[in-house]
Amino acid sequence: MTGTDTDRERLRDTFNQDAELYDRARPGYPPRMFDDLAELAGAGPGCRVLEIGCGTGKATVLLAERDCRVVGVELGAEMAAVARRKLPDATIDVAAFEDWPLPPDPFDLVLAATSFHWIDPAVRIAKSADALRPGGTLATVSTHHVAGGTEDFFAEAQDCYRDSFAVHRPSGRWRSESGGGDAERRSLLSGGVGHCLPRGARRAPGSAEPDDSEKLREFTGSDDRVGFPLRVSCVCLGSGVMQLRYSFRLEPTPAQQQLLARTFGCARVVFNDALALRRAAFTAKEPWIGAGDLSKTVITQGKKRPERSWLGEVSAVVLQQSLRDLETAYRAFFDSRSGKRNGPKAGPPSFKSRKSKRQAVRFTANARWKITGKGLLSLPKIGEIPVRWSRPLPTVPATVTIIKDAAGRYFASFVIDTDPQADAERWPADADEVAGREVGLDMGLTHFAVLDTGEKITSPKFLRRAEKKLKKLQRDHSRKAKGSKNKEKSRRALARQHAKVADARHEFHHQLSTRLVREHQAVHAETLNVKGMARGRLAKSIHDAGWAAFLNMLEYKAERYGRTFQRTGRTFPSSQRCSNPVCHRIDGPKPLKVRTWTCPGCGTVHDRDINAARNTRQEGARIHALKVAEGHHGDPKRLRSDGKTKDPRSRHDAKKQEAKESGPETRAA
Template identity: 50%
Template sequence: MLLRYRYRIYPTRPQRTALARAFGCARVVFNDAVAARKHAYTQGLPYPTQAVLSKALITEAKRTAERAWLGEVSSVVLQQALADADRAYKNFFASLSGKRSGPRMGPPRFKRRTGTQTVRFTRNAHFKVLDNDRLRLPKIGEVKVAWSRRLPAEPSSVTVIKTPTGKYYASFVVAVDGGTDLAEPIAYHEAETGIDLGLKDFAVLRGGKTIASPKFFRRMKRKLKKAQRALSRKQRGSKNRAKARLKVAKIHERIKVSRSDWVNKQVHRIVAENQGIYVEDLHVRGLGQGRAAKSVHDAALGMFLARLESKAHRAGRTFARVDRFFPSTRLCSACGALTGPKGLDGLRTRRWACGCGVVHDRDANAEINIRREGQRLASLAAGHTE
């Protein structure tokens, strides 16, 4: 199993200069590869392979006066940028042919120097975590790292990231055994829960327990609007515009970091308290295209489900996704009749009465049905046909 560990790093001023040079060279190689393949497509020429582009855009380009500065950075950084462009095109072609699952992908676009900047060092670059807890990078030096926890194994690669707000991070890829994070099993039978996700309440768990929706974007909406209005009034290319852009980027970063931290805490608590976890397989991309698109994106339902599934498997918990077409809301958890609210008009109905005489809370009833269906699917997956 491959895991990614990310830490904040604090390069010195000369190291920041060297990293800026590496970011720029990697960006140029990536953009040159995209431009070369676009030119070949428009001219009807054969698709240039990675080997051909490596020779033309790196090896031969270093000998020219226009690209001689490519030799000032590690060659591994340039090769990885070229590999990223090649992988992006392969994913695009696989998406067009239907070989790649998920939403349709577009062709790779040119990278900008104002966005997030990344360079990747593999083992060929001979990067190393030193005994003094510093990270040695080729042609960069020994960089200070804020270790929040130790790496469980030797990393196979490290990606240095610079955010639009000017912060630096080191992201390590580590291969670990699947059972490294196994948690103690929970024996009592009620340590299982279904999870009904929504917008009014972020999630409803077993027993009617709810998790309130934090709405991070909604809280910062007015502040972001004011900062974006100030940015639009600044003259392009001026220092004041750069300051205004930084202010907008910091607001976006605060929203992103707060949301990610909150999701991690909720996932950790759910996995720690439940042996069995059952969720509905939502089509988050489809939900994000309707009237409630902004609220759906703000809730980060897809992020929550992906992290919950990953954490549950690593902790040895039972996890199952219930089909999105399963009528968890309409199904009466008492008698099994499909008498609940349906359609867009039914979204306003929070409580409903079944013909059997039971009055249901919409979300609590859905959680019960999702839990039962998830238990059935988990039982079938384990080979228990009864």
């Protein structure tokens, strides 16, 4: 540790020696600065804010007045106590920001008010970015001589602090004879420059803050009490950014495989120890154990115990991320119980088994992992691992997750933030070859997808084609002695075959979805109740098709490249309605064996699947046009078939709605 680092570690806890006195002598921040911050970064009602080094709550109070949900991290326990007294509803954790485990829910704004310089330069930028949601803002406030200040003025400002903390008490804490009067407070410079750093555009750790040439917006104001101009500058992230995962195969050596196994085991033990503590506290009806206390007990103190001393042999970041996974599991459970989380009910977290066939650990930027010039993945306390690079990474990754699957394969999964400008240049949304082109899809089993153009894409049926080989491998596996090496060999062979099936299906989905999004301006698909359909006799074939995964790929690729993806309502009768624009007669449900039918209204002969795809395209285009024209959010369940009424489930519903709209006068007549 250098002399500068030693001084920082010694001085950063200085003001905690007398928090009450510091709170009285410390000048506050001008409210105008937070008005500008609210305008630039959206620090308004409901905004989730993480304040680094909140101190006694000088900035926290101003954030709380704007109805922000503030979580503060403060190293000094006494200063945190003062902040809690001022703001009983805010969450104030006593911890060093470098060691504080990030919660599962990301923040909209990370604020460091005259505290960022106390944080380790190698950690502060990267960890702040990890705490932010995509498009979030990092704002740092620091004092500058923005109105002609000189070195003499700076010395006079320091004299004000020395005057306030002149007389020492025997305990070593300071008290003030003057109490920090208004004249002294006005002498202190209280200016601020906020640098907002978008996620995915991080500077290198320890690099300088941006100069004026990097600032996109600047607001200048003044505070009557302070008397100095105030400057707040923000660099805001554009729209269209999303996070993607890129997975690559790893080829670790036998020694590296042992180190990875040790890392997997340590992460599992930390997760289980933390879960055991919380379960014990719940059983004993004790208070909830916070993330900071959990980290201190399980990791920091656990390394000092002989039975857990080997936790120090792996990267500390992996252990912290394991605790974060536990927080995510608890949050999903609580949100599911309270109704905030949609979908199936999530149960409470359960202990991880050492016999689990899929294991994973996550390294964030704090771990200082890197990709070497030779294309090797360098991981802390593991070494440089060869990677099978199948394609280049589009941007610098934020995190990497090391995964070992059931087949014994190792993968590196990188999280990257997309570049909207590069995506727009790759597939221009206004290109002549895609302008105005729309396509409707009808999903099926014999044909995986039928396009409204008449093209029918045959279903590959990957699982059905591999059933014979899977049956043989399953039979061989069942005949091996339990617990033997041959049992494990046969299990891996079976897992590898299942992995081949899944990989082939995944590749097929990617190729088809990429082609459809690249060649069309808009893609329309039906909303399928896959879970309900999979309860019947066609369950294996439905799961083999993988409709839900394919439609999700279509959705995120369309959003990434500026295309339109619209789903129709689940009850929309695409197979019952005539797709002729001048007819649109609903002829009622038909059994699956009916592949062609003639419309009684207009006499058009329809292919069942092509007709459904055309209806899907027409309905999707109508819903999207309504969404754009009337500002709807695009939920097909809330949009209407004729612009006035909801999609009729049957003729009876349509007639009932028509009679309701006709009014009592018409009915009486």
